[in-house]
Amino acid sequence: MPSQNNVHIALLSAYAIVLHSLEALIPTPIPWLRLGLANIITLATLIMHGFRAGMMVTLIRVFVGSMITGTFLGPAFILSLGGGVSSTLAMGAVRGISGRIFGPIGFSLLGAITHNLAQLFLAYLLFVRNLEAIIFISPIILLIGTITGTFNGIATGLPKTLSCMYT
């Protein structure tokens, strides 16, 4: 990677960390409802710089963001890392196979749903060995993923978003 790219990735990571930290401050009506705003940045990075950069931004965001919110190495951190890495992998893979089928909204939906399902799966494996409970919350998880995925996809697709990031 040329040094210009590295500077840009550092900047994008900073954006992602800020969004991730701000999100932790927003009170939400339903538990486990997160907007996943940082995914806007991951998605933009994937579009601009490709998969490796996207994964780097995700990893930096999860590690530094969790240190800021005070969840580093706790259960929330494990879920956040698993969800972030899985969703970046999914978006990167689909983009690599067929970059033209989906626009930002489709990628964002893919990312959100993968993120949520990965977290659900991890939560089951590590913390809640109760299949009934997991099945019970999965519709809510799907619903939240669809809503936040669409929202973040639209935010990523706005012409202003990408031009803002090209500083």
Next chain:
Amino acid sequence: MKRLLSMATLGDKILFISLFIATLISFLFVKDLFPAGGLVKVTVAGNTAYLLSIEENRTVKVTGPIGDNVIEIKNGRVHIKEASCPNKLCVYQGWIDRGSIICLPNRFVVSVGGFNQRQSSSGPYDAITK
């Protein structure tokens, strides 16, 4: 709205609609899967701690890795009265008469169901403590 539709590719629309349908179906499916049962099961770190009748009003204390949580059964519903975690998500979830309340920090799950009616139909007792 027009701009939004022009932004979405065909793939986006298909994905959105299929996810929307999947969500609807899963809601209906889960509703059928969890009839409001007559038993409340409390598991701590994977082991069943209490099996209680939902008809009987009572309060139990569960001790997990980070402290005590108080579970209350009242008028055929269950809620978490007190929690020892910082977020109190389980308390905010409120009253349930089906499904589950999950607490990650304290590693316990409260679920309502029939649990194959094995215990409920087999004897005249109203609670089993293991």
